[in-house]
Amino acid sequence: MKHVVIIGNGIAGVTAARHIRKLSDYDITIISAESDYFWSRTALMYVYMGHMKLKHTQPYENWFWEKNRINLLNDYVKTIDHASKKVVLDKSEAMSYDVLIIATGAKPNKFGWPGQDLEGVSGMVSQQDLAYIEKYTKNINRGVIVGGGLIGVELAEMLASRNIPVSFLVREEEFWDNVLPQQEASMISRHIREHHIDLRLRTELKEILADENGRVKAVITGDGKEIPCQFVGLTAGVSPNIEMVKNSGIETKRGVLVDEFMETNIPGIYAIGDCAERRTPAPGRAPVEQVWYTGRMMGETVAKTICGEKTEYLPGHWFNSAKFFDIEYQTYGRVWNKLKENEAEFYWEHASGKIAMHFVYDQTSKKFLGVNTFGIRLRHEVFDRWLKQEADIFTVLSGLREANFDPEFFKRYEEEIVNAFNAAHPGKEVVLKGKKSIIEKIFG
Amino acid sequence: MKIIKSIGLLLFIAGFSIFISTFFSANYKLSEDVLSAQLGDAAKIESFKEHADFIGESITSNFAFVAKLDEVFRSVNQEKLSQFGISEPEIDKLVNSNQGKFDISTISLFGDDETGQYKQKTFKDYGGWLDGREFGSQEEIRSQISNVVENIKKYQIVNEKGFDKYKIKDLKYSITKASSMGKVSDSPGLFLLLTYVLCIVGALMYILPKIEDGPPGIKNNGIFHSAMKNVGWLGILTGSFLIVFYIVLYFYPEYMTNWIIMVDPVSQFLKGSDAGRFFLYGFIYTLCILVMGVRMIIKYRHSKYQIVRTFSVMFFQTAFAFLIPEILLRLNQPYFDFKNIWPLDYDFFFDNELNTLMANGSIGVFMLGWGIALIIIGVPVFVYFFGKRWYCSWVCGCGGLAETLGDPYRQLSDKSLKAWKVERWMIHAVLAFAIVMTGGVLYTYWTGSSELFGVSSYDVRSVYGAWIGAGFAGVVGTGFYPLMGNRVWCRYGCPLAAYLGIVQRFKSRFRITTNGGQCISCGNCSTYCEMGIDVRWYAQRGQNIVRSSCVGCGVCSSVCPRGVLNLENADSDSRFSEPLLIGNDGVKISS
Known part of the structure; x- marks a missing residue:
């Protein structure tokens, strides 16, 4: 029986394993040195905050793996010997494979800052990181977080949940404005400050200082200010974790280079998830995409190919979501931080300053291109349909009622949004489809 | 804000400590007046007095007082049984007088004095059917006679001359309550203030400042680090207290009379009579839902669904479960909870309930019709349109408590596949039990016969009442909040939830x-x-x-x-x- 070995038990590797099991009788082994069982990395913050225990982050109970004949091995892959089709392990004998999937994920970026390896400095990606953060944030007076992305804001929320004062160093003009348009970036920045985070925009890290025991005692910012602190979180993005692949003959650049079938230059060896880099990205997509959903979809796709139905990785329309403290964010289609050529936008923000929607469409054809939504949940299915149908902005706005995914009794803003659009775009008037529900009439 | 919270916590602890201390601090003095008021029957008062050496004496502990009462009831019964019960030598004689065939006239050997006549009469009542029967052996005759004698003792003598177990249970409670002396019974209003009111004020002072904790949003911070919410020492202590409280409430109310006396003023105000244990229970229950409902609303204030839903359970508990039934009593109408539905309301079809409703003219008939309409129309129609949530998390009292007092423990429910399997077996078994029990009760109601397939429907209903109604729904249902989560009863036991669930699973929007x-x-x-x-x-x-x-x-x-x-x-x-x-x-x- 063909033996499929998967390095890494994150969402990409585990999804591949599950789908290979659905489609075949192959022997499957998943190797991980991080944890015995699959767990949801996206929930790491909630464990620190006491919302969950680590066991709650496991999407499948422990019996699941044996029942589905997926072997789990806790070990570290040192090198890959593709000539003899073996992975060399740290604790046990080398393991032979027929098909190998590299799904080793990513690790925090470190840009060579002085002091970046001191005691009390950590990224926030793995269970080991979590244990480290737990240990080094006990009874401290201040933590400094470097890098304003999704992990950075999570780490800020984590420390704030334990009433630890946080200084948050963000290089950009506003939080995450390399992804979010200026309006939203500034809204989220305000919200971060509302949570008493000392958000320092346009501020870089210059150096981390140590005390006499080699532990963090302060950071020096780019503008020369010193911030005393006992913990530093490095959250300036992540890079593919490809240590064991280097020098193995498998081609790498930033990540493990793969073709449209997620196959590397060595036949029978695939790479998926955060560690993979497409030689020629799918249209409109980046070569390295490090989000949960793409990891999962690559796993689904590679399983097909390995089980005999060669399948190209063709992600559909872009979508993503996040939560910044209390503000939920979803996006469908593409809303770039700066309008691209011939793009037009419509931004609506509620008076509370915590609810917003940002639509982008083609200036000429009026084709809808993407939406960012904050504080209002939108239906993926409806937006995916509109994107596939190449619906125009008028269709989207008039159909907003159908696209709302907020719980019952929530205040509805469709009328306000459509009125704002009509006021800003005289001419063709958008008429909201559908009727108010009774609940909306009473509670709206 | 922190100071207000700390003061609130202190006030709550103070009120709760006073509440607990009153359990142990009562004084009891049994007076002749109390005795005659509680016992009524002059002969029984006399026999009670003969065995009670503590009348007029002050006794300083509920345990000692109740033990003395127990002793009196025991000795009265013992005396009456030995006086009026047929003795072993008499049984021997009777067996010897009847060879092979039983002749009822042989009971004349009991004699013609007062006790002899009593023995003859009771034996005729209980053993008249033996007359003329033929038996293969003397052992058989002896065993039949012994059975008759035992039944007379068990069902006739303790009831007529002494005190049967149900009477003892009632009397222990009512005598103890009437005999309570001391600070609480002198000024129940003051203690109402020092316990319940202090606890409410303290709890609200602790809860309300949470609005200032930060912007609205999910804040489950520290739940799994909490000794209260993650089965730590505080959770185990709280669970143990709740379990003990429920056991005392359902099975030993005579020990908690001080707690009941404290709510007498409230009961007087509402219905014009003193409180019973279930008034106390309803009172505490409603307070818990209201105070913890405020907490729920603050915690989920970003979600209108949660706010509206919490108001709904607070309203249905306060109005439908607590106030309306008490007001009905005041108006001399039957006690009726218009939102309680069989089979959760498992005694809805009990003969005494049906008789009460039938005896109350058109309003009673309306109540009966309303209750039946909820079962056969309300449940399926509303579940079809809204799911079982219309009841379980919007209306139901058990659900109301679970969603308010129980909210801090919701994360403790078991999510394993195994727990789901156990749940499905258990909840449907309870539903089947409830249906069989009610069937038996109605059979008895219509036919007058208590025996069905060799089992007494009275036994079945009392087993259901004790094990499911009190044990599962009460002791386990609430006592286990801090140990297994806030929906143990609703998930594993509630027969109505099972019924609603079947509709929800197969026919609902x-x-x-x-x-x-x-x-x-x-x-x-x-x-x-x-x-x-x-x-x-x-x-x-x-x-x-x-x-x-x-x-x-x-x-x-x-x-x-x-x-x-x-x-x-x-x-x-x-x-x-x-x-x-x-x-x-x-x-x-x-x-």
């Missing part, structure tokens, strides 16, 4: 929908599902959640950080659509 491909498998939904549904299992494969147990509390949707879950009512055919994860155009994913 309700489902929880998942939002395309947005799930990140974080597990917040499953963790905070009080019914132990592994919500994530469905969400991460893009499948609607259609589960009989879902009470529609909406917390999965509230805690989801990515906007994936939503409670919806829509076309009932689309509920079981194929699992679908949107986003991967290269592969069609069917789970």
